Amino acid sequence: MKLSPRITNLISIVAIALGIVLSILIIWPSLQQAWYDLHTLQARKQIDRWLSNPQQAFELEDWIAARDALQEANRACPAVAQYHIELARLQVFRAIKAQQAPAIRDLFYQQAIEHYRMALNVQPNNIHSIANLVQFKAYLGQADAEFAQLFQRAQRIAPHEADIQLTLLNAGYQNWPRLTPEMHAQIRQLENRALQQQQQKVRKLQANYPNLTF
Numbered sequence: 001m002k003l004s005p006r007i008t009n010l011i012s013i014v015a016i017a018l019g020i021v022l023s024i025l026i027i028w029p030s031l032q033q034a035w036y037d038l039h040t041l042q043a044r045k046q047i048d049r050w051l052s053n054p055q056q057a058f059e060l061e062d063w064i065a066a067r068d069a070l071q072e073a074n075r076a077c078p079a080v081a082q083y084h085i086e087l088a089r090l091q092v093f094r095a096i097k098a099q100q101a102p103a104i105r106d107l108f109y110q111q112a113i114e115h116y117r118m119a120l121n122v123q124p125n126n127i128h129s130i131a132n133l134v135q136f137k138a139y140l141g142q143a144d145a146e147f148a149q150l151f152q153r154a155q156r157i158a159p160h161e162a163d164i165q166l167t168l169l170n171a172g173y174q175n176w177p178r179l180t181p182e183m184h185a186q187i188r189q190l191e192n193r194a195l196q197q198q199q200q201k202v203r204k205l206q207a208n209y210p211n212l213t214f
Contacts, residue, residue: 033080036073040086043069047089054096066090081122085129088115092136109136130154131167138171143178147171151183155190165194166205173209 043066050058067090074083088111095108116133119126130150137147151168158164172179172187179187191214194202206214 033077036077036080036083040069040073040083042066044086047086047093050093051089054093058093058097063090063094079122081119081126081129084115084119084122085126088112088119088129088132091115106140109139112136113140125157127154127158127161127164130157131164134171135167138174141175141178143175143183147175148180148183151186155186159193160197162194162198162201165190165197166201169194169202170205173206173212176209176212 046062046066050056067087070083070087070090073080074087077083091108091112095105095112098105098108113133113136116129116136119129120133123129131154134147134150134154137144137150151172154164154168168190169187172183172190176184176187191202206212
């Protein structure tokens with residue numbers, strides 16, 4: 001049966017409309033992220049400035065505004081690891097500013113740990129999130145199974161990356177008294193590898209731990 005021109009045109013319009021709707025649905029996550037990237041740009045730049053010079057004075061209102069912008073982006077785009085990471089970095093800055101109040105400092109470090117965990121749920125092999133999580137767990141003296149697993153995962157992913165080597169070694173030295181002999185052996189293996197690549201930097205790091213034998 002031949003359709004009338006009116007029905008044919010209607011079908012064409014509906015098909016075009018459906019195509020537009022499907023296209024919007026497909027690209028919507030990217031459009032949404034692009035908008036929140038722009039919305040949080042000032043907050044992310046501010047975090048970079050704060051962490052580049054943590055001793056500088058800051059206004060609490062600015063910190064709250066940065067946190068709120070990133071939390072809004074995080075709620076809208078939970079699958080974007082970068083928002084979790086920026087929230088973690090924001091907490092680290094407050095921890096640094098609270099060095100004279102250990103209980104408050106450690107609360108901020110713990111919040112940073114939680115954000116890095118969420119980032120890893122999105123990007124399991126993000127080496128910098130893994131290394132930072134290991135480091136801040138060491139700051140808090142958390143020498144648990146998670147610490148060991150992340151330490152091992154970081155070495156598997158980036159065994160020769162210089163900055164990661166130093167971060168892991170620092171975390172291992174900090175947590176040394178609380179770690180098992182098996183973890184001690186892994187740290188020594190990493191240490192030997194790092195000494196071959198960047199002996200001067202490793203020795204400088206070790207100088208911060210005079211109670212350990214190297």
